[in-house]
Amino acid sequence: MLPLLHWITERHGHVPRGMVPEIAEALNISRADVHGVISFYDDYGYEPVAAEVQVCGAEACQALGCGELIRQVRRHVSGDVHVREVYCLGNCAVGPNVRIGERIMGRATLERVAQALDAD
Amino acid sequence: MGACVYVPDETTANSLGAARVAQALADAIASQGVDAKVVRNGSRGAFHLEPLVEIEAAGERLGFGPVSPEQAAALVDGGRLADRSHPLCLGPVDDIPFLSGQTRLTFARTGLARALDFSAYRRLGGLQAAERALSLAPQDVIGELETSGLRGRGGAAFPAFIKWQTVHDAPGAEKYVVCNADEGDSGTFADRLLMECDPYQLLEAMVIAGVTVGAGHGVVYLRSEYPKAFEVLGEAIEQALKHGLLGSNVLGSGRAFTIELRLGAGSYVCGEETAMLESIEGKRGMVRAKPPLPALSGLFGKPTLVHNVLTLAAVTTILAQGGSAYAAHGVGRSLGTMPFQLGGNVACGGLVELPFGTPLSDLLNQFGSGSHSGRPLHAVQVGGPLGAYLSAEKWGLSLDYESFSAAGAMIGHGGIVAFDDSVDMAAQAQFAMRFCAEESCGKCTPCRIGSRRGEELISRVRNGEGRSGDLLLLEELMETMETGSLCALGGLTPMPVRSILESFPDALDLSAGGADG
Ligand SMILES: Cc1cc2nc3c(=O)[nH]c(=O)nc-3n(C[C@H](O)[C@H](O)[C@H](O)COP(=O)(O)O)c2cc1C
Numbered sequence: 001m002l003p004l005l006h007w008i009t010e011r012h013g014h015v016p017r018g019m020v021p022e023i024a025e026a027l028n029i030s031r032a033d034v035h036g037v038i039s040f041y042d043d044y045g046y047e048p049v050a051a052e053v054q055v056c057g058a059e060a061c062q063a064l065g066c067g068e069l070i071r072q073v074r075r076h077v078s079g080d081v082h083v084r085e086v087y088c089l090g091n092c093a094v095g096p097n098v099r100i101g102e103r104i105m106g107r108a109t110l111e112r113v114a115q116a117l118d119a120d
Numbered sequence: 121m122g123a124c125v126y127v128p129d130e131t132t133a134n135s136l137g138a139a140r141v142a143q144a145l146a147d148a149i150a151s152q153g154v155d156a157k158v159v160r161n162g163s164r165g166a167f168h169l170e171p172l173v174e175i176e177a178a179g180e181r182l183g184f185g186p187v188s189p190e191q192a193a194a195l196v197d198g199g200r201l202a203d204r205s206h207p208l209c210l211g212p213v214d215d216i217p218f219l220s221g222q223t224r225l226t227f228a229r230t231g232l233a234r235a236l237d238f239s240a241y242r243r244l245g246g247l248q249a250a251e252r253a254l255s256l257a258p259q260d261v262i263g264e265l266e267t268s269g270l271r272g273r274g275g276a277a278f279p280a281f282i283k284w285q286t287v288h289d290a291p292g293a294e295k296y297v298v299c300n301a302d303e304g305d306s307g308t309f310a311d312r313l314l315m316e317c318d319p320y321q322l323l324e325a326m327v328i329a330g331v332t333v334g335a336g337h338g339v340v341y342l343r344s345e346y347p348k349a350f351e352v353l354g355e356a357i358e359q360a361l362k363h364g365l366l367g368s369n370v371l372g373s374g375r376a377f378t379i380e381l382r383l384g385a386g387s388y389v390c391g392e393e394t395a396m397l398e399s400i401e402g403k404r405g406m407v408r409a410k411p412p413l414p415a416l417s418g419l420f421g422k423p424t425l426v427h428n429v430l431t432l433a434a435v436t437t438i439l440a441q442g443g444s445a446y447a448a449h450g451v452g453r454s455l456g457t458m459p460f461q462l463g464g465n466v467a468c469g470g471l472v473e474l475p476f477g478t479p480l481s482d483l484l485n486q487f488g489s490g491s492h493s494g495r496p497l498h499a500v501q502v503g504g505p506l507g508a509y510l511s512a513e514k515w516g517l518s519l520d521y522e523s524f525s526a527a528g529a530m531i532g533h534g535g536i537v538a539f540d541d542s543v544d545m546a547a548q549a550q551f552a553m554r555f556c557a558e559e560s561c562g563k564c565t566p567c568r569i570g571s572r573r574g575e576e577l578i579s580r581v582r583n584g585e586g587r588s589g590d591l592l593l594l595e596e597l598m599e600t601m602e603t604g605s606l607c608a609l610g611g612l613t614p615m616p617v618r619s620i621l622e623s624f625p626d627a628l629d630l631s632a633g634g635a636d637g
């Protein structure tokens with residue numbers, strides 16, 4: 001089921017609620033089970049996300065002031081960009097870290113994040 | 121023959137601009153007609169030097185770094201490549217102290233060549249382990265593991281050979297090898313580095329595991345936060361099939377072994393082995409009660425060998441060099457090497473593979489070179505979010521399983537996160553509880569609810585609203601979590617909290633309301 005949900009999320013940016021019955025039927029499980037999986041994992045959601053900035057909020061980035069960076073980025077972005085605090089991008093020697101799309105940015109600053117968002 | 125200019129193609133290097141550095145170098149080489157080519161190698165893991173450019177010419181491989189995209193073109197100047205006189209030159213790469221001071225066994229090959237270059241893998245010693253394993257009886261392979269003293273690198277440090285023996289002896293034609301590449305701990309990236317820069321080593325190790333325990337199929341469960349590793353590993357599996365390391369006739373042995381790559385979906389607890397198995401089966405990542413052990417009833421109820429990436433990778437060194445050569449490193453019952461990962465507020469961070477028994481202070485000073493901010497270091501968390509915070513008086517501790525556990529700490533997956541003196545230790549204690557509450561699979565009340573209560577309590581005290589009896593309440597809460605949790609998420613969350621109460625007593629004053637209570 002996870003590969004299917006990843007595939008759907010990649011295509012639609014989220015899992016459209018209306019697809020739950022189809023998924024359940026295709027995998028021969030109950031709708032409740034499909035919903036249970038979608039709600040358990042952070043990567044899946046029913047709400048469409050236009051653009052997302054992930055800021056790492058884990059200990060290694062905390063040690064480099066990610067708390068302040070998250071506040072700054074939240075203040076900076078416009079309404080259609082979603083800022084999500086994630087737990088660890090695995091880039092812990094050069095934090096604070098930010099992920100935009102497939103791109104991970106080390107030693108992130110508000111200025112560099114803003115630049116990257118403008119370039120997109 | 122022309123020169124070779126290496127620029128790593130790896131997450132950390134790319135996060136600091138390596139792709140643009142490579143492009144600038146390629147452009148400069150082309151426009152100036154220099155006889156050289158750019159190769160995207162793996163990273164050596166000396167992350168403070170990334171992007172680390174290596175120029176191999178005239179039998180010498182010189183390092184330059186860190187090279188910003190803006191500085192890159194100047195490495196090709198006046199129609200020739202930079203040499204030792206260049207201000208960014210670090211000398212021969214192998215002599216860089218951060219690298220030459222390590223004992224690299226598992227990470228001996230990372231960064232030397234392009235990660236997916238199969239012939240380079242063979243040339244640099246790859247496949248020797250699998251070839252030897254295929255020539256031995258399974259029991260002799262397990263014997264090598266026993267001699268090596270290898271213990272699980274995923275966190276629990278359980279002797280590897282016992283698991284192999286159990287899966288080997290388990291009845292049944294269908295068995296699995298599952299590689300745990302969920303690497304959830306903050307401050308850890310060794311699994312990622314290995315998968316991105318030396319992926320065939322992991323595949324070779326899984327093949328060895330498969331033919332030894334009698335499994336025909338392997339699964340790598342990779343966290344979704346690692347897009348680069350996903351790409352490299354996926355391609356590596358295809359190449360390995362093409363070159364006969366995987367498939368129906370592994371290295372001409374007549375044995376079959378295939379590997380499937382599966383992505384996680386952003387859940388920390390799915391790194392716990394039974395939750396991971398549930399997740400691979402397409403379910404919520406709920407922890408299973410043990411017994412049954414996964415070794416007897418694991419994936420789809422079949423006997424399953426579950427190992428961390430680093431545990432598996434160590435098997436190739438052990439088979440190629442012999443179990444006793446591996447066991448010659450380390451101390452006591454902590455044998456071999458451990459790929460430690462230095463991160464957080466550290467000047468020189470990266471992968472540091474050392475024999476067990478090295479003092480933590482060596483790692484912090486000799487390799488880390490102090491803090492990134494320039495302020496004094498204050499606390500070091502070892503072993504991920506469930507590991508203890510150590511204050512300066514404990515930095516002399518020997519990095520081995522027994523010394524750490526005697527000190528109320530743990531090595532875990534080898535992550536070491538440094539904090540300078542601006543850290544608010546009370547906030548770290550609160551975070552430990554919040555993390556547990558957010559990542560709990562929800563099966564046990566002490567973990568799910570206890571952590572919530574713990575977070576509220578610490579938050580209250582931090583806001584100056586401590587009540588009498590808070591200390592006792594927190595103590596009871598932690599005891600309940602420790603004794604009433606099914607897995608280590610609930611069971612070990614008190615470890616960082618206790619370590620803060622003990623080693624940083626001024627940070628969180630729980631006795632505030634206590635006197636009049
Ligand atoms: C909450 C939790 C998270 C874990 N996360 C990981 C992980 O990300 N990677 C890992 O290899 N082991 C993780 N483990 C340990 C695994 O349960 C298991 O012990 C390990 O995969 C066994 O492999 P090993 O013997 O090679 O260490 C975690 C354990 C717990 C309790």
Ligand code: SF4
Pocket residue numbers: 389407559560561562563564565567568605606607608609610611
């Ligand atoms: S301790 Fe927490 S994460 Fe572990 S099984 Fe219990 S509820 Fe789940």
